[in-house]
Amino acid sequence: MIGEDRGDLLVEKGADDVARTSEGVEITGKSSTVKVRVPSGTDVVVGTGSGSVELDGTLGDARVTTASGDITVGTVTRLDARTESGSIEVEACAGECRCHSESGELRVGSAGSAELVAASGSVDAGHVGAAHVRAGSGSVKVGLSTAGDVSVEAHSGSVNVEVPPGIHPATDLRAKSGSVRCDCEPGSDGSILVRASSGSITVTER
Numbered sequence: 001m002i003g004e005d006r007g008d009l010l011v012e013k014g015a016d017d018v019a020r021t022s023e024g025v026e027i028t029g030k031s032s033t034v035k036v037r038v039p040s041g042t043d044v045v046v047g048t049g050s051g052s053v054e055l056d057g058t059l060g061d062a063r064v065t066t067a068s069g070d071i072t073v074g075t076v077t078r079l080d081a082r083t084e085s086g087s088i089e090v091e092a093c094a095g096e097c098r099c100h101s102e103s104g105e106l107r108v109g110s111a112g113s114a115e116l117v118a119a120s121g122s123v124d125a126g127h128v129g130a131a132h133v134r135a136g137s138g139s140v141k142v143g144l145s146t147a148g149d150v151s152v153e154a155h156s157g158s159v160n161v162e163v164p165p166g167i168h169p170a171t172d173l174r175a176k177s178g179s180v181r182c183d184c185e186p187g188s189d190g191s192i193l194v195r196a197s198s199g200s201i202t203v204t205e206r
Helices: none
Strands: 002-004 010-013 017-021 024-028 035-039 044-048 053-058 061-068 071-076 078-085 088-101 106-118 123-128 131-137 140-144 150-156 159-163 170-175 180-182 191-198 201-205
Touching: 044 053, 053 061, 061 071, 071 078, 123 131, 131 140, 140 150, 150 159, 159 191, 170 180, 170 201, 191 201
Parallel strands: 002 035, 002 053, 044 061, 053 071, 061 078, 071 088, 078 088, 088 106, 106 123, 106 131, 123 140, 131 150, 140 159, 150 191, 159 201, 170 191, 180 201
Antiparallel strands: 010 035, 017 024
């Protein structure tokens, strides 16, 4: 799926049926590859049984589900992405970014807020306004773009939270097995709560 500067919808490859409904346009296909071009800012819903999903360009609200396959997203307004087995990579999400993978890595370049769940795989949220993360096995890295709330539950793996210079968050950091370090002065600029079963916790300025 490609969101670009155009006024119509173009199915380039792989569609078996294209039907207009009360909610928009429904495209179905059994081919291994379905390629569609839509106007920038279009809201999309994509589902596959087995196969990767790529959302390129600029899109509106996006919802993606796949049983087995990676999900790659360019720029969206909001996102809900879920895969049973595969990684999820998001370049930019203006609002809420929700990603869930049972087995695979999660990577978010920037988001207004992020809700990330990875049963097995590392989590990396580069620049977010707030974040809620649950990770079963894998390291967690969260970079705040402004003062915001962060909560992390990590079963096995290190947790690293970065805050902008001059931000003084309230912190509650607990590790059952691993070191805890916070280089930020305490304050009321948002909150950072981390629980780690096995792994170190670090909170630093960028």
